[in-house]
Amino acid sequence: MSGEEVVVMKNIHKIYPDGVVALRGVDFTVKRGEIHGLLGENGAGKTTLMRILYGEIKPTRGEIRVFGEKVSFHGPWDAIRRGIGMVYQHFTLVPTFTVKENLYLSLLSVNPKASMDEALERVRRIVEETNLKIPLEYLVEELPIGVQQRVEIVKNLIREAKILILDEPTSVLTPVETEELFKALERFKEMGLTIIFITHKLKEAKRITDRITVLRRGRVVGTVETNRVDVKDLARMMVEREIIFKIEKKPARRGEALLEARDLHVLDDRGVEAVKGISLKLYRGEIFGIAGVQGNGQRELAEALAGIRRVESGRILLHGRDITGLSAAERYRYGLAYVPASRRIGLVSEMNIVENTALTNLYRVLMKMRVINWSKASSIASEVVRRLEVVAPSLTTPIKYLSGGNQQKVMVGREIVREPDVFIVSEPTQGLDVAATEFIRRTLIRLRDEGKAILLISSDLDEVLQLSDRLAVIYEGKFMSVGRPEEYTLEKLGLLMGGVSV
Numbered sequence: 001m002s003g004e005e006v007v008v009m010k011n012i013h014k015i016y017p018d019g020v021v022a023l024r025g026v027d028f029t030v031k032r033g034e035i036h037g038l039l040g041e042n043g044a045g046k047t048t049l050m051r052i053l054y055g056e057i058k059p060t061r062g063e064i065r066v067f068g069e070k071v072s073f074h075g076p077w078d079a080i081r082r083g084i085g086m087v088y089q090h091f092t093l094v095p096t097f098t099v100k101e102n103l104y105l106s107l108l109s110v111n112p113k114a115s116m117d118e119a120l121e122r123v124r125r126i127v128e129e130t131n132l133k134i135p136l137e138y139l140v141e142e143l144p145i146g147v148q149q150r151v152e153i154v155k156n157l158i159r160e161a162k163i164l165i166l167d168e169p170t171s172v173l174t175p176v177e178t179e180e181l182f183k184a185l186e187r188f189k190e191m192g193l194t195i196i197f198i199t200h201k202l203k204e205a206k207r208i209t210d211r212i213t214v215l216r217r218g219r220v221v222g223t224v225e226t227n228r229v230d231v232k233d234l235a236r237m238m239v240e241r242e243i244i245f246k247i248e249k250k251p252a253r254r255g256e257a258l259l260e261a262r263d264l265h266v267l268d269d270r271g272v273e274a275v276k277g278i279s280l281k282l283y284r285g286e287i288f289g290i291a292g293v294q295g296n297g298q299r300e301l302a303e304a305l306a307g308i309r310r311v312e313s314g315r316i317l318l319h320g321r322d323i324t325g326l327s328a329a330e331r332y333r334y335g336l337a338y339v340p341a342s343r344r345i346g347l348v349s350e351m352n353i354v355e356n357t358a359l360t361n362l363y364r365v366l367m368k369m370r371v372i373n374w375s376k377a378s379s380i381a382s383e384v385v386r387r388l389e390v391v392a393p394s395l396t397t398p399i400k401y402l403s404g405g406n407q408q409k410v411m412v413g414r415e416i417v418r419e420p421d422v423f424i425v426s427e428p429t430q431g432l433d434v435a436a437t438e439f440i441r442r443t444l445i446r447l448r449d450e451g452k453a454i455l456l457i458s459s460d461l462d463e464v465l466q467l468s469d470r471l472a473v474i475y476e477g478k479f480m481s482v483g484r485p486e487e488y489t490l491e492k493l494g495l496l497m498g499g500v501s502v
Ligand SMILES: Nc1ncnc2c1ncn2[C@@H]1O[C@H](COP(=O)(O)OP(=O)(O)O)[C@@H](O)[C@H]1O
Pocket: 016, 017, 018, 020, 021, 022, 040, 041, 042, 043, 044, 045, 046, 047, 048, 049, 431
């Protein structure tokens, strides 16, 4: 019978060990046989809520019932035993094993005595019932992403999952593969499976789900029946908030174009096109914001501009000079700075402030014979500490002992002291406390007022709205639109971020 509540999560709170409050009293209910969309921006708490349901992490507070029974999972195995399966954005298959071996492993994990024949028999039945095509003899690494995902799904079915959670499954798929996945999900539904479908894509949510729960900043905005709402309603639910333009800033005094991209095409790590023909001009004295949910090509765009990712086609100009073929180091020398999104990538945690600062200032501290002039490096580091108000015991403290905010200040500061003209800054305040966030944002505005050009890539809508003089919304590797912040309502932004043109 449909209608029975197979998942009931009540008053779920989650505070991560580092103090981040990801969920603030979430109620979430899923009915048997439905496709339930879980919709929200970056950081809304979707993945956290589902990792809790899958037993991977524990809620700080709250109660969970699965098929009517109260549960307290100590790990995914407990969840799997209760019939819950999860397909992550990053797959968990063994790439150098065949599909057959991977599926057998999956069965063994719940039934250590199972034979390969048993596994194959189960696969045969699943294939018959679902019409999914599974190339059993191939190595996983030889398969296209869409097929790997299918194997990942079957891996859950072979363990007899009754509730299947898919975390942003279409973010790795082509449109054709997406359509195939949707057909499969509809088939699963007919078979009586229950599906939880995480997404930020409005059209997909509308197309495939029966009900949708919208999360925003760790809270449930509402649960709606899909056929009673349109994409505009969903966009509003996803992003609506009080807009506070807290940060005072003078009008931009825009100068000449410093950085230009022309019809850029860039591949991601898997060789799939992630930037699909982006053009932009960044002017002196402005902050150009790129808003969008992470994973829509912003990282590849930033890396291509910074010179650490190959450009497939298109041109990049800095000060009117074609730099498309130049290395990152050469671009640095011509006045480009890049602050990556992840402090784990940008900083070497065992190294101290002086060493981390020297990393991107090498040409300033290298003497003849390629020896580092440490007293020069120290004076640059102390300039970073002074200008960015870094709080640290000493310049020789390993960076890992600094707070996230102070690490971020080092990462931004070591670029500022080089006096570049163009800053490409990715998610500059992610995971920082309020004070550090304010400081970094004010610093970016100060740089803009000093006549620098700043390309700000951020999935934080408030940040982009507060700081940008112009902003673009990126979705699946393309700009949905470019305009001034005042030209966007929140609803419009939500629609664009969710892939709906307005
Ligand atoms: N392992 C973790 N440790 C600390 N904070 C985390 C962790 N995972 C997620 N967060 C934080 O929790 C919040 C919710 O994240 P997440 O559940 O991934 O959101 P969503 O899937 O909706 O994008 C974000 O602020 C995120 O930075």
